[in-house]
Amino acid sequence: MTTGTPAAPKAPKTPKAAAPKTPKPAAAPKPAAAPKASATTQAQSQMSLLPAYAQLGESATVALAELPPNSDLIGPAPTDAFASNIKEFGVIQPILLQRRTNGTYIVAGGRRRVKAARLAGMRTVPALVYPVGWVSIEVLTTIENEQRSDNAAADLAACESLIAQGANEAVISEATGKSVAGIRNLLRLKGLIPELRTAFNEGKFKDSVAFKIIGLKPDDQRRLISTLAKDGRLINKDVDLIIASTIQPKPAAPAVAATPATAAPAAAVDDDEEEDTRPWYEQVIDLVKQIQALAPADATDIGEIADDLLKFAEYAAAQAVATP
Structure with missing residues (x-):
C-alpha cells in the first residue's frame, strides 16, 4: 500500500472583520411651516392693493x-x-x-x-x-x-x-x-x-341725485328716462316729483256721526279772522313746515311723516301748476 504524504492541516480561516457601520446622519429638522396667510393678506398680495415698495411716477x-x-x-x-x-x-x-x-x-x-x-x-x-x-x-x-x-x-x-x-x-x-x-x-x-x-x-x-334715485323701484326709475332724454340731465326736483307721486295718502278714518245728545257746540267764529282761501295744498305745506319747526330733533318718526306729507303737497302743487 502506497503511503502518501499526509496533507497539511488547513489553517483555520481568519474571520473577516466586520466593517464598522457608518452611522446615518440625523435627519435635519423640518423647518417650521410658515403661518398660513389670511384671506385679506392673500387678496392684497394677489392684486397688489398695497404696494410692497414706494414708486415715484x-x-x-x-x-x-x-x-x-x-x-x-x-x-x-x-x-x-x-x-x-x-x-x-x-x-x-x-x-x-x-x-x-x-x-x-x-x-x-x-x-x-x-x-x-x-x-x-x-x-x-x-x-x-x-x-x-x-x-x-x-x-x-x-x-x-x-x-x-x-x-x-x-x-x-x-x-x-x-x-x-x-x-x-x-x-x-x-x-x-x-x-x-x-x-x-x-x-x-x-x-x-x-x-x-x-x-x-x-x-x-x-351724486346726490343718484342716491335719491336708488330709493325708487326699477319701474319708477324708468319714468326718469324720458326726462333725461328731453333735458339731457336729471336734477333733484325731477326725482322729488317721482317720489311724491309714489306716496299714497292714508285713507281717512270713517267719520262717526254725532247724535244730538252728544253733538259738540259749534265753535265760535271770530268775525275779525279772515277765511284762508288758498288752495288746500298751500295750507298743508305751511302746516307741515310748522310741524317740522316745532318737532324736537329726536322725534324721527314725526320728521319722516312730515317729510312725506310735504313731498305729497309739493307734488300736488306742481300738478296744479302744470294742469291749469
Missing part, C-alpha cells in the same frame, strides 16, 4: 391721441368754467397714468382734465406714469379721487372691479383710505337701472 408729456377716447373715461364732462380755466392756464396738475407692457395707457386720475384739454385744442398733457402691476389701477383711481374732488362714478366702478377680483370691503378700505361704511354706501349705487347707470357714468346727474 415718471414725469412725462403724453400725447392726448395716445389716451383712451372720452367715451371710455368714466365721469362728468368738464364745466364751461373748468374748460375755460384749462384753456387759459393749461393742465397744471399732472394726470395719473398706468402704462401697459404694450405701451398703451390707462387713465387712473384726471379724466376731466383730459376731456377739458381736448376741448381746449391741446395736443399733450403732463402726466405721472406708473407701471402696470405696481398697484391696482382701481386703488390708484380711488386714492386720486380722495385727494381731489370726488368722482363717485369712477369710485363705484373701481370698487366693483376690486370685489370681482376677490377683495372685500375691509381690504379696499385699508388700501384706499375710504371707510368701510363709505364703501358700502357707494356700492348702494349699484341699484341704478342700466340706463341711468350709463347716464351717471357720463356725468348727466350728480
Whole structure:
C-alpha cells in the first residue's frame, strides 16, 4: 500500500472583520411651516392693493391721441368754467397714468382734465406714469379721487372691479383710505337701472341725485328716462316729483256721526279772522313746515311723516301748476 504524504492541516480561516457601520446622519429638522396667510393678506398680495415698495411716477408729456377716447373715461364732462380755466392756464396738475407692457395707457386720475384739454385744442398733457402691476389701477383711481374732488362714478366702478377680483370691503378700505361704511354706501349705487347707470357714468346727474334715485323701484326709475332724454340731465326736483307721486295718502278714518245728545257746540267764529282761501295744498305745506319747526330733533318718526306729507303737497302743487 502506497503511503502518501499526509496533507497539511488547513489553517483555520481568519474571520473577516466586520466593517464598522457608518452611522446615518440625523435627519435635519423640518423647518417650521410658515403661518398660513389670511384671506385679506392673500387678496392684497394677489392684486397688489398695497404696494410692497414706494414708486415715484415718471414725469412725462403724453400725447392726448395716445389716451383712451372720452367715451371710455368714466365721469362728468368738464364745466364751461373748468374748460375755460384749462384753456387759459393749461393742465397744471399732472394726470395719473398706468402704462401697459404694450405701451398703451390707462387713465387712473384726471379724466376731466383730459376731456377739458381736448376741448381746449391741446395736443399733450403732463402726466405721472406708473407701471402696470405696481398697484391696482382701481386703488390708484380711488386714492386720486380722495385727494381731489370726488368722482363717485369712477369710485363705484373701481370698487366693483376690486370685489370681482376677490377683495372685500375691509381690504379696499385699508388700501384706499375710504371707510368701510363709505364703501358700502357707494356700492348702494349699484341699484341704478342700466340706463341711468350709463347716464351717471357720463356725468348727466350728480351724486346726490343718484342716491335719491336708488330709493325708487326699477319701474319708477324708468319714468326718469324720458326726462333725461328731453333735458339731457336729471336734477333733484325731477326725482322729488317721482317720489311724491309714489306716496299714497292714508285713507281717512270713517267719520262717526254725532247724535244730538252728544253733538259738540259749534265753535265760535271770530268775525275779525279772515277765511284762508288758498288752495288746500298751500295750507298743508305751511302746516307741515310748522310741524317740522316745532318737532324736537329726536322725534324721527314725526320728521319722516312730515317729510312725506310735504313731498305729497309739493307734488300736488306742481300738478296744479302744470294742469291749469
